[in-house]
Amino acid sequence: MDTRxxxxxxxRQELKITQKDLGNEVxxxxxxxxxxxxxxxxxxxxYKLRLAKRMGVSVEWLFYEQLHDDFELTTTQGGxxxxxxxxxxxxxxx
Numbered sequence: 884m885d886t887r888x889x890x891x892x893x894x895r896q897e898l899k900i901t902q903k904d905l906g907n908e909v910x911x912x913x914x915x916x917x918x919x920x921x922x923x924x925x926x927x928x929x930y931k932l933r934l935a936k937r938m939g940v941s942v943e944w945l946f947y948e949q950l951h952d953d954f955e956l957t958t959t960q961g962g963x964x965x966x967x968x969x970x971x972x973x974x975x976x977x
Contacts (some may be wrong), residue, residue, distance in 0.1 A: 891945060892920040909933035961973055 895905055895916075902912040902916040903923075910931055918924035925946075926934065 888920050890932075894945070895920075896907075898938060900938075905934070905937065908937055908947065927953045 889935055895902070900908075901913075902920075903913040905911075906913045906916045910929060910933065911926065915924065915926065919926055931942050935945045938945065
């Protein structure tokens with residue numbers, strides 16, 4: 884499995900969102916979310932935007948960065964941020 888798909892799945896689970904609920908929120912089926920996680924299909928651009936927005940990260944971080952950094956969900960006054968092990972923080976996009 885591709886590491887960016889592991890990142891997607893890990894983040895979805897960390898946020899405690901089911902595949903079905905995530906799909907419903909962004910206009911995809913549960914099976915398409917499962918395909919994204921397994922690496923058999925890639926969503927179209929508009930769905931990448933919707934997924935990243937819903938999950939509070941950038942499209943680049945969720946779909947294009949090649950390294951699977953460990954991340955920790957932290958909450959700040961301004962919202963959620965994901966701090967990777969290399970001390971880089973990605974703001975949540977509203």
